[in-house]
Amino acid sequence: MEIQEIRQRLARPATKFVAGGFRPTKETEESWIGKVILFRPDEVIPRNKAGDELHPYAQFHLPSLPFISPILKGVRTLTLFVSDPFPEQFEPMGNNWLIREYGADDVLIRKELSVAGSYIKHFPLKAELVAEDFPLWDGGGMPEDIEAEILRLERTGEIQSYYDLITHAYEHKIGGYPSFCQSGVDPGDDFEFVFQISSDPKINLNVVDGGSLMFWKNNTTGTWAIYYDFY
Numbered sequence: 001m002e003i004q005e006i007r008q009r010l011a012r013p014a015t016k017f018v019a020g021g022f023r024p025t026k027e028t029e030e031s032w033i034g035k036v037i038l039f040r041p042d043e044v045i046p047r048n049k050a051g052d053e054l055h056p057y058a059q060f061h062l063p064s065l066p067f068i069s070p071i072l073k074g075v076r077t078l079t080l081f082v083s084d085p086f087p088e089q090f091e092p093m094g095n096n097w098l099i100r101e102y103g104a105d106d107v108l109i110r111k112e113l114s115v116a117g118s119y120i121k122h123f124p125l126k127a128e129l130v131a132e133d134f135p136l137w138d139g140g141g142m143p144e145d146i147e148a149e150i151l152r153l154e155r156t157g158e159i160q161s162y163y164d165l166i167t168h169a170y171e172h173k174i175g176g177y178p179s180f181c182q183s184g185v186d187p188g189d190d191f192e193f194v195f196q197i198s199s200d201p202k203i204n205l206n207v208v209d210g211g212s213l214m215f216w217k218n219n220t221t222g223t224w225a226i227y228y229d230f231y
Helices: 003-010 144-155
Strands: 012-019 055-061 077-082 097-102 123-133 172-175 191-198 212-218 224-229
Touching: 003 144, 055 191, 123 172
Parallel strands: none
Antiparallel strands: 012 123, 012 172, 055 077, 077 097, 172 191, 191 212, 212 224
16 A cells, blocks of 8 residues: 555545634634634523533634534534533533534524633634644554554555654644544544644643543434543
């Protein structure tokens, strides 16, 4: 198997995000980190069963992004709220974390709602296309035949390392592959990796110790799953 074929089989597109560095437009088409401004008229900041407000983590306006996962087809705006402390890995959505999806027919209004003690600094997001994102070596998503071929190429000296062949976007992103710090996990059949929010000193977010909050969606049921690991 040629190196180019390996790259072609593994590569996935993604949209990566850079926080701030420009003035916000204050338009509803803008994506944000650490802030949610769009709600249905009857919605407010969600609370968990203990009555604590969840923290606004992100708002994505999907039609204006250079790439979105096909599983998000029909979603115009997606917002994310997460508790402090973090939920358990793979904890069901609804209590300590919540994703809201809105379609083109949903009426959304702007609400300037804040959460006391929210530690994430909010910034508008600049979206950039990543034409080719590749899985981490121990991060899952690599077919066994390609893994075997890469090991053969290393043994024969044709390459020094898998990482000589690929690049990986560790930033906040939609699409591509998850940025595992430890060995990768598999959320189960029909789950597709959708997006992640990564540790970022600029926004004052450290996912335990340099990790990422990673989110999958089930192609069949529409159920979301959360996972995170760290160094």
